[in-house]
Amino acid sequence: MNFLLDRDAAGWARDLTNLKKQVGDCDTAAPVSAISALSGEFIWRCAHGRVTGSVLLAPTKPPRIQQIALERKPP
Numbered sequence: 427m428n429f430l431l432d433r434d435a436a437g438w439a440r441d442l443t444n445l446k447k448q449v450g451d452c453d454t455a456a457p458v459s460a461i462s463a464l465s466g467e468f469i470w471r472c473a474h475g476r477v478t479g480s481v482l483l484a485p486t487k488p489p490r491i492q493q494i495a496l497e498r499k500p501p
Contacts (some may be wrong), residue, residue: 428484441496448498450474464489475501481487 432476433441438472446452450473458466476499484492 429493430491445477445498446494449472449477452477475499 430438432472442452448492452470452472452487454470456468456470458481460466461480464485467478467480469478477496478499481491482493483489
């Protein structure tokens, strides 16, 4: 829906590249823990720390990603 209106694909690519430089490779197979019917949280364990994240889905059919937030955490 409006996912790329806040930050375009090039902006996401740049930000994800910078995050990966800081934390290294991550195990992204961690499950998403549901917070509500349309939102969840996860933690990726990485070579040099952790990344916590949240995802919010839009109430559309089919649901689409509305927002993703990622934050670097110490090991």
